Amino acid sequence: MQFGIFTVSDITTDPTTGRTPSEAQRIQDVVTIAKKAEEVGLDVFALGEHHNPPFFSSSPTTTLAYIAAQTSRLQLSTSTTLITTNDPVKIAEDYAMLQHLAGGRVDLMMGRGNTGPVYPWFGQDIRNGIPLAVENYALLRRLWDEDVVDWSGRFRTPLQGFTSTPRPLDGVAPFVWHGSIRSPQIAEQAAYYGDGFFSNHIFWPKEHTQRMVEFYRSRFEHHGHGRADQAIVGLGGQVFMRKNSQDAVAEFRPYFDEAPVYGHGPSLEDFSRETPLTVGSPQQVIERTLGFRDYVGDYQRQLFLIDHAGLPLKTVLEQLDLLGEEVVPVLRREFAALKPAHVPDAPTHASRVAARGGAVDPTVHAAGDDVTGRTAEEVPA
Amino acid sequence: MTTRTLAVVSAGLSTPSSTRLLADRLTAATVAALRERGEDATVEVVELREHARDLADAFVTGFPNAALRAAIETVTGADGVVAVTPVFTASYSGLFKSFADVLDKDALTGKPVLMAATAGTARHSLVLEHAMRPLFAYLRAVTVPTAVFAASEDWAGGDGTSAELSGRVTRAAGELADLVTGRPASARPADPFADVPSFEQLLRGEA
Numbered sequence: 001m002q003f004g005i006f007t008v009s010d011i012t013t014d015p016t017t018g019r020t021p022s023e024a025q026r027i028q029d030v031v032t033i034a035k036k037a038e039e040v041g042l043d044v045f046a047l048g049e050h051h052n053p054p055f056f057s058s059s060p061t062t063t064l065a066y067i068a069a070q071t072s073r074l075q076l077s078t079s080t081t082l083i084t085t086n087d088p089v090k091i092a093e094d095y096a097m098l099q100h101l102a103g104g105r106v107d108l109m110m111g112r113g114n115t116g117p118v119y120p121w122f123g124q125d126i127r128n129g130i131p132l133a134v135e136n137y138a139l140l141r142r143l144w145d146e147d148v149v150d151w152s153g154r155f156r157t158p159l160q161g162f163t164s165t166p167r168p169l170d171g172v173a174p175f176v177w178h179g180s181i182r183s184p185q186i187a188e189q190a191a192y193y194g195d196g197f198f199s200n201h202i203f204w205p206k207e208h209t210q211r212m213v214e215f216y217r218s219r220f221e222h223h224g225h226g227r228a229d230q231a232i233v234g235l236g237g238q239v240f241m242r243k244n245s246q247d248a249v250a251e252f253r254p255y256f257d258e259a260p261v262y263g264h265g266p267s268l269e270d271f272s273r274e275t276p277l278t279v280g281s282p283q284q285v286i287e288r289t290l291g292f293r294d295y296v297g298d299y300q301r302q303l304f305l306i307d308h309a310g311l312p313l314k315t316v317l318e319q320l321d322l323l324g325e326e327v328v329p330v331l332r333r334e335f336a337a338l339k340p341a342h343v344p345d346a347p348t349h350a351s352r353v354a355a356r357g358g359a360v361d362p363t364v365h366a367a368g369d370d371v372t373g374r375t376a377e378e379v380p381a
Numbered sequence: 382m383t384t385r386t387l388a389v390v391s392a393g394l395s396t397p398s399s400t401r402l403l404a405d406r407l408t409a410a411t412v413a414a415l416r417e418r419g420e421d422a423t424v425e426v427v428e429l430r431e432h433a434r435d436l437a438d439a440f441v442t443g444f445p446n447a448a449l450r451a452a453i454e455t456v457t458g459a460d461g462v463v464a465v466t467p468v469f470t471a472s473y474s475g476l477f478k479s480f481a482d483v484l485d486k487d488a489l490t491g492k493p494v495l496m497a498a499t500a501g502t503a504r505h506s507l508v509l510e511h512a513m514r515p516l517f518a519y520l521r522a523v524t525v526p527t528a529v530f531a532a533s534e535d536w537a538g539g540d541g542t543s544a545e546l547s548g549r550v551t552r553a554a555g556e557l558a559d560l561v562t563g564r565p566a567s568a569r570p571a572d573p574f575a576d577v578p579s580f581e582q583l584l585r586g587e588a
Contacts, residue, residue, distance in 0.1 A: 134583045154586065184577040192580035204444050215574050223580075265441025274446045 001335045002346045003328045004044025005037055005320070006079040006236065006303040009057035012310035015258040020310075023056050027063070029313045030056075034067045036317050038074040040324025046077035046109065046303055051085075051118050054260075061094040068102035075348070076102055079198075079303070080111025080179045083140070084132040085122035087156060091136075092143035092164040099169045104349030109177040109198050109234075110137060112186070128155070130185050137176075137189065144173035147364050163364050170359035175347045177234055177301075180212070187212050191219030196232035196347070199296070202305060203261060205274050209235065210295040217297070230344055234301035235292055238277045241322045245280035251315075252279045259309040282326040289327075290334055298339045300346035302331070384421040385561055387411060388459035392429045392466040392477035393499075400499045401428070403531045404465040406546075407497055410554030411463065418562045425459070427452045429476050436479040445483055452480075457488040461495070461561040462522070464513075468500035472512040481516060489522040493560035495553050497529040506530040525556035 007030060013020040021029065034045040045067065047060045057063060064076045076098070081091060099106045112129045113119075119126045135153045142149050143164040152158035168174070177196035180186035181204060190197040197216040199209040213233055220231035240255075242248040249268065256268045256279075271277055278288040289302065304323065307316045345351070353359050389408050393400030404426070412422045429436075435449035445453055456462055466477035496513045498505070509528035517524045527549060535546040578587065 130583070131586055134580075135586075138584060184574050185583060188577055188580050188583065203442065205447075208444070211574065215577070262442045266438040266446070270438065270446065271442070274442075274444075 001299070001332065001339070002043040002075065002301045003323075003331065004042045004046065004075070004077075004301070004303050005033070005306055005323075006044075006046035006048070006077075007033070007057075007305070007307050008048040008079070009050060009055045010260065010308050011054045011056060012260060012308065013258075014310040014312055015254045017312075027056055029316075030063070030307070031067060031070075032313065033307055033316055033320070034074065035070055036320045038071045040320050040328075042074070042320070042324060042328060044075045044077055044301065044303060046079035048079045049082050049113075050115075051121060052115065061098045064106070065098050065101050068098070068105060071105075074105065076106050077177075078108045080109045080113075082113045082118075083110040083136050084112045084126075084129055085119055085124050086136075088136040088140040089143065089156075089159070089162070089164060092140050093166075095174055096144065096164065096166050096168050099174050099349075100166055104169050104353075106349075107175040107177065107347075109179045109196075111179045112183075114181075124155070130183065131155075133186065134189060137193075141173075141193065144168050147362070165364070167362035167364060169349065170353050171362035172349065172352045172356055172359075174349075175352060177232075182208070182212075184212065184215055187216035188219050191216050191225070191231070192223050194220065194223065194225035196234055196300070198234035198301070198303075199236065201236040201276050201292075202238045203275065206276060206292075206295055209276075213296045213299075226344075227342070229297055229340075230342065232301075232344070232346065233296055233299035234303065234346075235296060235299060236276075236303055236305060237289065237292070238275075238305045239285045239319070239323075240279045240306070241282050241285055241319060241327070243281060245284055248279050248281065255309040255311055263309075282322050285327050286330050286334075289331055293335065293338065298335075298343045300344070382419065382421050383562075383566060384423060385415060385460040385566070386458065387415075387422050387424045387561075388456045388462045389424060389426045390429065390456060390462065390464045390477075390480065391426065392474050392480070394430055394467070394474075394476070398467075399531065399533075399536060400465050400467050402536070403497050403499055403529065404463055406550050407463045407465070407495060407529060407554060410550050411461070411495070411557050414551075414554045414558035415561065418558055420558075420562055425455045427455055427480075429480050432480070433476060436476070436483060439483050440479070449483065453484060453488075457484065457492075459492070460564065460566060461493040461557055462489070463495045463497070463557070464517075465497040465499070466513070468498050468505040468508045471505075472508060473498070473516070478516075481520070484520065486520065489517070489520040491564075492522045493557055493564070494522040494524050495527075495529070495557040496524055497531070497553070499531050501533050503530070503532040503534065506532070523560060525553055525560060527553040527556055529553045 011026045037045050049060050051058050112133050116126045149162050177198040178186050178190035179198040181200045201209045217228035217231045221228040240252040253268050278285050306319045389404050391401045391404040415422045432449050435446050439445045466473040494517050498509050529549045535543045
């Protein structure tokens with residue numbers, strides 16, 4: 001099982017000091033956090049994508065490539081990649097490029113994005129959210145899986161004889177997760193392709209996650225990718241820890257009370273009861289996290305949100321130390337002991353290449369187009 | 382004998398509340414009217430006052446907590462609904478509307494509803510027709526023709542209510558009982574996972 005962290009890249013005022021980091025500072029902090037994640041023995045770092053303040057992460061592949069260059073084991077992922085407003089051609093190119101530079105340590109999570117105003121900035125309309133996710137992803141799959149693509153659809157200009165470069169590393173595209181809080185259609189999409197399904201598992205009660213995962217698993221089996229309990233499931237989670245649980249609650253409460261999304265609403269205690277949020281000792285986090293398996297089954301990836309709501313870098317790094325030293329080693333052992341042999345691990349580049357029967361060189365050496373033999377550079381202006 | 386469930390939503394704030402008092406009258410009359418038609422009824426009351434904070438939390442977090450979920454399920458799973466609000470500033474109260482706002486827009490489709498309101502003066506009575514009935518029309522609930530309004534003067538009679546109010550209560554309860562008995566026992570609201578389009582349909586743009 002993989003353990004890691006995910007960040008939404010928010011730049012939020014620390015409510016206890018009134019201090020707001022600059023973009024420059026927060027960008028460096030996130031890089032520091034990612035490197036620390038590898039250092040403490042976590043497996044995955046996932047970065048969000050946003051195109052409006054208070055977030056900085058408009059260009060995740062740039063950031064992830066920079067992190068890839070300074071790490072050696074860490075799996076790099078997204079939380080999420082906007083399949084609705086990005087051109088699928090650009091996603092295919094950018095993430096294949098990242099996959100090469102990172103030596104295959106890349107997967108990504110598709111999401112629709114629920115900020116209405118963002119869509120028109122990219123020429124789209126939020127009311128087409130699901131159809132965009134369906135069509136764009138269908139095109140993305142073909143761009144990675146087929147060398148030369150002819151395509152036409154509803155949302156972008158047609159493609160004739162298009163080859164997305166670079167071709168996926170070793171001929172195997174990055175693994176894809178699909179994230180959705182509330183749309184069963186996205187769970188259906190993940191199941192149809194045999195891709196992973198990731199449940200946000202932060203903002204909503206566990207019953208919600210349970211139902212979505214159950215649906216995804218049954219559809220995964222329906223579409224012939226294996227048994228329901230072999231479907232690839234990832235969960236989010238939100239934790240804040242100190243050695244003594246009272247200290248954790250006292251320290252986290254002002255951040256909780258002012259947090260974007262849920263602040264100024266329920267109490268920390270109410271929200272902890274209603275959602276998977278766990279604020280307490282490492283032992284409490286271990287017990288709560290092991291409990292996730294009771295309602296989603298054996299799953300492959302657990303990501304924690306630990307750096308939002310204005311928490312200072314020093315505190316986030318301390319959380320990573322606690323995760324790496326006290327929490328994840330126990331979770332790794334306990335989850336592994338419970339997992340039946342026929343339940344797969346999270347796919348990695350190595351496992352996917354092996355499943356394909358080995359690496360191939362997928363380079364497309366095109367001399368020119370197949371009618372005139374001329375290349376784009378030769379065509380007179 | 383068929384047993385029907387009746388959900389009673391009261392947005393009264395004080396104790397005792399004339400809104401709850403009216404809700405109780407309407408409920409008792411509806412249960413009696415159902416008995417006359419050969420059906421039994423169980424009554425579940427949702428006092429919105431008890432969910433005031435739950436409702437505020439739901440707006441902030443985007444989901445109803447366990448207590449509010451139970452209240453929502455009581456209403457959406459009932460065979461009939463008695464909904465009573467005080468009139469605040471020319472309309473139903475904010476608390477009442479807040480509860481309507483956390484219901485799924487399809488959750489009350491076809492559901493028989495008896496609407497009622499209370500206020501200090503009868504000059505507010507058309508709130509039922511100008512505010513409350515359009516709200517339930519949007520939700521595609523089936524409202525009974527008689528909406529019941531009670532002002533302070535209606536509680537001043539010797540037996541606690543005016544004869545006019547008693548008459549309206551009986552008439553409205555009969556209308557609700559007719560609607561409820563004319564329907565099959567309540568099915569739970571549609572399961573969002575039950576009719577997810579297949580991926581082939583999604584790819585063809587059919588859903």
